[in-house]
Amino acid sequence: MWVCVTDLSAKQKTITIDSEDNRLRINEFLDVYHTPDTINGAQAYQQIKLGQLPESSQKTNPGMLHPKDGYWISFSLRNNLSDHNEFLLELDHPQMDYLNLYEVVNGEVKMVYQTGDMYPFDQRPYIYRSFVLPLKINHGSTKHYLLNVEKRLAAARFPLFVYTPKVFASKQTSENIYLGLYIGSILLLSALSLIVFAQFRQSVFALFSLNLFLFALFIMNQLGLTYQLFVGDYPILNRHSFPFILNAALIVMTWYIQVFFQSKKYAHTAHIISNYAISICIIFIPIWIIWPDFIIDYGYVLLLLRYLVTVTVIICCIEFGRQYFKIKPILTIQFLAAYFIYGIAVIIKILSQYAVLDDSYFPVDPIILGSILEIGVLTLSMIALLKQKLLEEAEKSIRAELQMKELHHRVKNNLQVISSLLNLQSMQLKDESAKRALTQGKERLRAMELVHEKLYLRENVSTLNIKDYIQNLTQELSTSYLNAEEVDIHTKVEDIDLRVEVALPVGLIVNELVSNAFKYAYQGIDQPTLGLDFSRISKKEMKLEIKDNGDGLPEKFNIETSTSFGLKLVNLLVEQLHGKMVIDQRNGLVYSISFGI
Numbered sequence: 100m101w102v103c104v105t106d107l108s109a110k111q112k113t114i115t116i117d118s119e120d121n122r123l124r125i126n127e128f129l130d131v132y133h134t135p136d137t138i139n140g141a142q143a144y145q146q147i148k149l150g151q152l153p154e155s156s157q158k159t160n161p162g163m164l165h166p167k168d169g170y171w172i173s174f175s176l177r178n179n180l181s182d183h184n185e186f187l188l189e190l191d192h193p194q195m196d197y198l199n200l201y202e203v204v205n206g207e208v209k210m211v212y213q214t215g216d217m218y219p220f221d222q223r224p225y226i227y228r229s230f231v232l233p234l235k236i237n238h239g240s241t242k243h244y245l246l247n248v249e250k251r252l253a254a255a256r257f258p259l260f261v262y263t264p265k266v267f268a269s270k271q272t273s274e275n276i277y278l279g280l281y282i283g284s285i286l287l288l289s290a291l292s293l294i295v296f297a298q299f300r301q302s303v304f305a306l307f308s309l310n311l312f313l314f315a316l317f318i319m320n321q322l323g324l325t326y327q328l329f330v331g332d333y334p335i336l337n338r339h340s341f342p343f344i345l346n347a348a349l350i351v352m353t354w355y356i357q358v359f360f361q362s363k364k365y366a367h368t369a370h371i372i373s374n375y376a377i378s379i380c381i382i383f384i385p386i387w388i389i390w391p392d393f394i395i396d397y398g399y400v401l402l403l404l405r406y407l408v409t410v411t412v413i414i415c416c417i418e419f420g421r422q423y424f425k426i427k428p429i430l431t432i433q434f435l436a437a438y439f440i441y442g443i444a445v446i447i448k449i450l451s452q453y454a455v456l457d458d459s460y461f462p463v464d465p466i467i468l469g470s471i472l473e474i475g476v477l478t479l480s481m482i483a484l485l486k487q488k489l490l491e492e493a494e495k496s497i498r499a500e501l502q503m504k505e506l507h508h509r510v511k512n513n514l515q516v517i518s519s520l521l522n523l524q525s526m527q528l529k530d531e532s533a534k535r536a537l538t539q540g541k542e543r544l545r546a547m548e549l550v551h552e553k554l555y556l557r558e559n560v561s562t563l564n565i566k567d568y569i570q571n572l573t574q575e576l577s578t579s580y581l582n583a584e585e586v587d588i589h590t591k592v593e594d595i596d597l598r599v600e601v602a603l604p605v606g607l608i609v610n611e612l613v614s615n616a617f618k619y620a621y622q623g624i625d626q627p628t629l630g631l632d633f634s635r636i637s638k639k640e641m642k643l644e645i646k647d648n649g650d651g652l653p654e655k656f657n658i659e660t661s662t663s664f665g666l667k668l669v670n671l672l673v674e675q676l677h678g679k680m681v682i683d684q685r686n687g688l689v690y691s692i693s694f695g696i
Contacts, residue, residue: 113175113241116261119183122270123261125174131155133168140201140208140245143171147245160449162254169197170255172246178236180263187267190230190248192256193323194341197249198230202242215249216338220331227271228323234261278322281467285315288478299488306355307481311474313348318470320344343387346380346405353377353412359434359480360419365426373415376408430483437476444469562596569609569633576613585627586617592633593641601696604672605633605643611665612645612690620649620688639695646689652682 112128132143132152146152152171155161161170178184190198197215201208212224212232225231236242248257262270292308295301319325326337353373357363362370383401386393417435424431447465525537569592577588597605613629621627632644661667669690673680678694 113177114261115177115179116186116236117179119180119263120266122266125259125261126159126257128174129158129259130173131158131161132171132173133161133165134171135165135167135169137169140199140210140247143245143247144201144203144208147171147173159258160256162256165255166252169247169249169251170257172248172257172259173244174246175241175243176234176236176261177241178238181238183263184235184237185264186234186236187225187262187264188232188234189227189260189262189267190232190246191258191260193229193321193326194253195230195248195250195257196338197247199247200232201245201247203245204243208245211244216326217334219334220326220337226327228327231267277463278324278467281471282315282319282324285311285318285474288474289315292481295485299492301484301488303355303358303484304481306351306358307477310348310351310355313344313351314470314474316344317348318467321466339387343384346383346387349405349409349412350377350380353416356416356419359484360416360423360431362415362419362422366415366419366422369415369418369422373412376411376415379404379408430480433476433483434480437473437480440476441469441473444472562598563602564594565597565602565605565633566592566594568602568606569631572606572609573613573631576610576617579617586621587626587628588631589628590631592631593635595635597696601676601694604675608643608669608672608692609645611669615665616645616647616649616688620647622650624649636693641694641696643692643694644689646687648687651684651688 112130114123114125114128116123130147131154132147133155134143134146134152138146143152155165155170157164176186178186188200193216195215196217198212199210199214200212202211203209214223214230214232220226223230225233234242246257246259248255250256289308289311292304292311296304296308316325319328320341325340330336330340353376357370357373360366362373416438420431420435444465447469525534528534528537570590573588573590577584577586609631613631616629620629626648628648630644630646632642634642636642670680673692673694676692676694678692681691683689683691
């Protein structure tokens with residue numbers, strides 16, 4: 100393992116590199132100074148020698164202790180590895196305005212690297228999400244470095260590590276794999292939640308999707324990936340992106356928790372207070388766009404305001420959960436546990452940044468590990484909500500189906516009553532043409548009645564099996580006419596389900612054309628035949644063909660000018676289906692009707 104020692108014979112502490120297999124955290128062996136002045140490396144070195152720069156007690160994460168100061172870090176590295184002279188120094192914090200490394204040789208200060216977020220990403224000495232600086236130290240040599248880090252008016256952090264190139268490459272490879280899987284999984288969950296929202300129109304799923312998306316951006320920004328992948332040529336955008344995304348994430352997260360707990364209904368007062376809190380965040384968005392330097396210039400004050408808003412939102416959310424617990428205790432505990440887990444991860448991360456906890460105990464960043472657990476538990480909560488929604492939809496569908504079945508049953512009964520009235524009326528008539536008109540009316544009613552009868556018996560009341568319907572209708576018509584049993588009937592109907600609004604006009608067309616054949620087609624025909632073919636001619640088009648071997652229609656017959664009510668009705672029904680009808684009389688009479696479905 101790496102071993103660090105302190106050279107007590109000199110004022111400057113020396114960090115000795117004795118092993119190549121692990122990373123070395125060097126913060127506890129640093130001398131850290133801070134100053135509000137902007138000075139160069141030579142000035143800093145002289146002031147440190149003269150004891151004129153104030154020394155900082157925080158060697159890793161001074162945060163906002165000195166918000167207007169820049170930091171100077173002094174350290175020495177000695178290489179005791181005989182087969183290595185190249186190393187990598189990593190500052191594992193991606194947000195740093197300026198980062199300058201100087202080497203001190205015989206009292207002379209020489210700049211080695213000048214980088215930071217105020218420069219385009221591709222100008223970094225090593226292309227990586229955080230700041231990595233290549234070092235060259237020969238075996239048995241000691242080098243003294245000064246590192247200047249500038250993140251003024253914001254929280255300063257500078258966890259420092261030394262690697263051999265091999266160890267860092269291994270870390271980079273494994274990191275790319277787990278970060279790709281991690282962020283990809285979050286975005287996949289976000290997309291799935293958006294699909295659920297599109298299906299059910301429940302705003303909680305849309306907010307969960309947006310919450311996950313912003314969380315993925317927040318993690319990518321916190322790790323420095325947004326600068327590396329998206330805004331590498333725009334340093335100013337990168338400087339503002341982290342607080343902007345954090346602000347947006349807080350707003351959306353609060354909305355999401357409000358909707359999940361139905362706070363407007365169950366915790367109205369806390370709901371209003373939380374709205375006032377996040378309205379502060381919303382107000383700052385246009386200010387940010389119009390006056391971006393305002394956020395930077397007063398960042399340390401606004402940070403305290405953000406903490407106040409966050410604490411207010413947390414208290415309100417706890418109240419939401421307390422009230423919702425009375426209704427759904429298990430779901431409430433599960434939901435709040437998710438955020439509790441993430442809160443613990445944040446505390447661990449802060450403690451490790453202050454070196455209170457040794458971060459070598461965590462093979463994965465605590466924030467990432469905590470967020471994996473948090474998102475997993477939240478996803479379980481959303482699945483529980485989805486199951487509840489599916490059950491509600493299923494119950495609603497069953498109720499609607501039963502109501503529709505009852506409706507079809509009542510319509511069928513009403514049509515039967517009308518048919519019976521027409522039958523009674525026809526018995527009192529002496530005019531044969533009037534009796535025929537009533538009989539035709541009863542047949543048309545029966546065609547419609549049969550539709551509702553079939554639908555009442557089906558589980559799916561929105562579609563009708565056309566094969567069963569047409570065969571039943573043809574069978575009933577054949578028993579309604581004298582000598583119809585002598586007709587050789589051939590039916591070929593495709594076994595498919597059609598929507599009711601298509602099946603009903605098809606049934607009425609079949610009723611008219613088959614009835615006409617039985618009534619008029621077979622005078623003087625020794626072997627009467629009737630063919631009915633209903634089949635698919637393409638994926639979205641059907642064809643109905645009804646043919647007989649009778650004498651056909653009168654010469655010069657025109658359906659447009661015909662006085663036949665039945666054929667006029669057929670023509671109207673074909674138009675209703677947006678179809679086309681062709682009449683062929685070359686061999687008997689053939690009606691060919693095609694239409695889309």
